[in-house]
Amino acid sequence: MSDKPETPEQPGTPGSEPGTPDKPRREQxxxxxxxxxxxxxxxxxxxxxxxxxxxxxxxSTNAIAREAGVxxxxxxxxxxxxxxxxxxxxxxxxxxxxQTYGAVFGRVDPATPxxxxxxxxVDRFVAFNSxxxxxxxxxxxxxxxxxxxxxxxxxxxxxxxxxxxxxSSYLTGRPAAEVTRTAHVCLGIxxxxxxxxxxxxxxxxDAYVQEVKNVLIRYLEPLTCGHTPTPSP
Amino acid sequence: MSDKPETPEQPGTPGSEPGTPDKPRREQxxxxxxxxxxxxxxxxxxxxxxxxxxxxxxxSTNAIAREAGVxxxxxxxxxxxxxxxxxxxxxxxxxxxxQTYGAVFGRVDPATPxxxxxxxxVDRFVAFNSxxxxxxxxxxxxxxxxxxxxxxxxxxxxxxxxxxxxxSSYLTGRPAAEVTRTAHVCLGIxxxxxxxxxxxxxxxxDAYVQEVKNVLIRYLEPLTCGHTPTPSP
DNA sequence: GGGGAACGCGAGCGATCTCTCGTGTTTGCT
DNA sequence: AGCAAACACGAGAGATCGCTCGCGTTCCCC
Numbered sequence: 001m002s003d004k005p006e007t008p009e010q011p012g013t014p015g016s017e018p019g020t021p022d023k024p025r026r027e028q029x030x031x032x033x034x035x036x037x038x039x040x041x042x043x044x045x046x047x048x049x050x051x052x053x054x055x056x057x058x059x060s061t062n063a064i065a066r067e068a069g070v071x072x073x074x075x076x077x078x079x080x081x082x083x084x085x086x087x088x089x090x091x092x093x094x095x096x097x098x099q100t101y102g103a104v105f106g107r108v109d110p111a112t113p114x115x116x117x118x119x120x121x122v123d124r125f126v127a128f129n130s131x132x133x134x135x136x137x138x139x140x141x142x143x144x145x146x147x148x149x150x151x152x153x154x155x156x157x158x159x160x161x162x163x164x165x166x167x168s169s170y171l172t173g174r175p176a177a178e179v180t181r182t183a184h185v186c187l188g189i190x191x192x193x194x195x196x197x198x199x200x201x202x203x204x205x206d207a208y209v210q211e212v213k214n215v216l217i218r219y220l221e222p223l224t225c226g227h228t229p230t231p232s233p
Numbered sequence: 234m235s236d237k238p239e240t241p242e243q244p245g246t247p248g249s250e251p252g253t254p255d256k257p258r259r260e261q262x263x264x265x266x267x268x269x270x271x272x273x274x275x276x277x278x279x280x281x282x283x284x285x286x287x288x289x290x291x292x293s294t295n296a297i298a299r300e301a302g303v304x305x306x307x308x309x310x311x312x313x314x315x316x317x318x319x320x321x322x323x324x325x326x327x328x329x330x331x332q333t334y335g336a337v338f339g340r341v342d343p344a345t346p347x348x349x350x351x352x353x354x355v356d357r358f359v360a361f362n363s364x365x366x367x368x369x370x371x372x373x374x375x376x377x378x379x380x381x382x383x384x385x386x387x388x389x390x391x392x393x394x395x396x397x398x399x400x401s402s403y404l405t406g407r408p409a410a411e412v413t414r415t416a417h418v419c420l421g422i423x424x425x426x427x428x429x430x431x432x433x434x435x436x437x438x439d440a441y442v443q444e445v446k447n448v449l450i451r452y453l454e455p456l457t458c459g460h461t462p463t464p465s466p
Numbered sequence: 467g468g469g470g471a472a473c474g475c476g477a478g479c480g481a482t483c484t485c486t487c488g489t490g491t492t493t494g495c496t
Numbered sequence: 497a498g499c500a501a502a503c504a505c506g507a508g509a510g511a512t513c514g515c516t517c518g519c520g521t522t523c524c525c526c
Contacts (some may be wrong), residue, residue, distance in 0.1 A: 192421035
């Protein structure tokens with residue numbers, strides 16, 4: 001727990017390279033076949049399922065391999081260790097989320113009412129997490145040792161930055177520290193609301209989603225300096 | 234992971250009881266000495282420290298014993314298993330929190346402004362968790378297998394009930410389901426805000442606490458049916 | 467002061483988990 | 497066809513963790 005043995009990074013044998021040093025192939029001397037790519041996707045799916053059910057730490061690599069219908073040895077032909085599975089999975093989720101959120105966070109028309117912007121963001125957030133439950137499972141985990149924590153931090157920082165950017169359209173003339181703080185609060189509300197929404201189904205889930213929107217709108221509206229006056233109900 | 238061996242509950246030797254069967258000593262044939270009580274407190278302190286640093290699952294009983302300065306065998310003289318440590322620790326925290334919160338949730342004067350009630354509740358919540366970081370560590374954990382999850386559920390339900398009770402003074406005439414939902418949302422905001430507040434120190438922490446209060450007040454105020462009209466600032 | 471119970475120790479058992487290794491099979495390329 | 501590399505397997509090495517056991521020490525009580 002205190003210290004770890006060094007992880008051997010280079011699988012190549014330092015003594016008899018092939019006679020063609022044309023490409024210094026950084027870290028991927030392995031050329032995957034189509035079968036390999038399929039296995040990787042299969043293993044990632046299985047990992048998502050197992051992580052979702054047990055969390056990262058409690059999930060065993062053997063269980064992931066079993067879920068994928070392959071042997072433990074096969075799993076380690078595509079991933080150097082358990083952490084790499086979560087890293088790769090997180091990376092793919094991040095990529096997909098960036099696409100999903102691009103339309104919301106990318107550019108916000110200043111004329112758009114705050115309520116509409118918030119509503120759209122919450123809806124996308126809920127939809128994405130509803131479709132990829134692993135994402136929340138990996139985010140919520142207080143376990144996640146090693147580099148996963150860094151990935152978590154990076155994602156968190158990215159989202160805060162996006163929210164800040166979005167808020168800056170509405171919170172003009174506020175000090176940067178306050179905007180950052182507001183963004184953190186919004187993200188916290190987002191996450192808490194998501195947990196509540198995902199814990200229910202159907203109409204009840206929709207009701208919670210609506211509540212989260214209400215919380216965010218009522219929290220942010222007084223901060224907007226007359227940008228979009230509250231429409232009388 | 235699938236099944237556990239039976240846990241021997243009675244350490245007594247079944248064959249030569251003392252000649253005084255006056256009390257059927259349910260489960261505590263062990264009469265603790267003052268030294269033992271001290272050790273228990275010591276071990277609980279150490280467990281709190283280790284749980285706080287690593288979470289429940291990652292914390293090893295050997296590490297707890299080492300932190301307490303005793304041997305693993307000694308630890309198991311006072312706790313039947315690792316789970317019991319967390320249970321006992323949680324129980325003591327619950328007891329202390331019940332005392333801390335009694336003054337806030339016990340009875341709310343209907344004349345008290347909502348802002349004041351919310352502010353007091355948040356302040357107490359933050360103060361308690363700031364003083365006992367283990368509490369949050371055990372609450373947040375998605376690990377916590379076995380009976381700890383039940384304890385978690387029980388605590389959660391208790392807090393929701395308290396908040397419901399408190400809200401009922403302000404949200405008159407609302408359907409019960411809506412009040413319950415509102416209570417859940419309030420607790421979620423509470424927890425999310427606590428996480429943010431505890432992640433910072435000094436003035437920044439105070440600022441986050443104030444933000445949480447703002448979120449809750451602005452969320453709840455429109456729901457109060459003219460009970461306490463919003464004072465013009 | 468003597469006896470029994472509570473306390474204390476630490477090596478180690480059994481279970482589990484991550485990851486490796488030797489071997490056999492499939493695939494792509496020439 | 498033939499060869500090298502990628503793929504697949506599964507037993508098990510190595511490490512860790514929860515927990516036990518036998519034995520010695522300290523304390524309470526009579």
